[in-house]
Amino acid sequence: MDQNSNNTEEEIVQRHRKEKKELQAKIQALKKTATKGDKKKKKEVSEEILKLETDQEKRHSDELSAFNAQNVNVNDVTATLDSISLEEAGKGSEEVKQCEGRVSKAQRRREKKAIELKERQQRISQQEADNKLGVRHLETKKIKQILKERNLKLNEIPSDGNW
Known part of the structure; x- marks a missing residue:
């Protein structure tokens, strides 16, 4: 955290985006490990994915709030939070689409x-x-x-x- 406190807001946001991309790649790899017939493995993988995403979101929000506590400029903080919340909202809509996409073949x-x-x-x-x-x-x-x-x-x- 000491190293992060010296970073500028843009560097933190840029690092968060990079970490999100890496997490998405890791999630894709985890999804591929779960075989189609193994429901137990799929459930474990989905729980692990959810845990990883929530941990990352919490860590990112903590880092931003710590930076914001040190930073006096309120306008910059609002812009960053807006951009991050928009990215998270986009990710949320993708998750909804994935859930909707999981309709059985018979139902389709x-x-x-x-x-x-x-x-x-x-x-x-x-x-x-x-x-x-x-x-x-x-x-x-x-x-x-x-x-x-x-x-x-x-x-x-x-x-x-x-x-």
């Missing part, structure tokens, strides 16, 4: 199927609306009207599927 498949079904229903209803104004529908309507005048009826015969 179900969601995708539901979306496709919804889109299909929309296309069908749109096509039906388009068909009511189409030439074929108007022609069928005229034919039915002519047949009705002659007391005849149009019988639709479903195909047997062989031809």
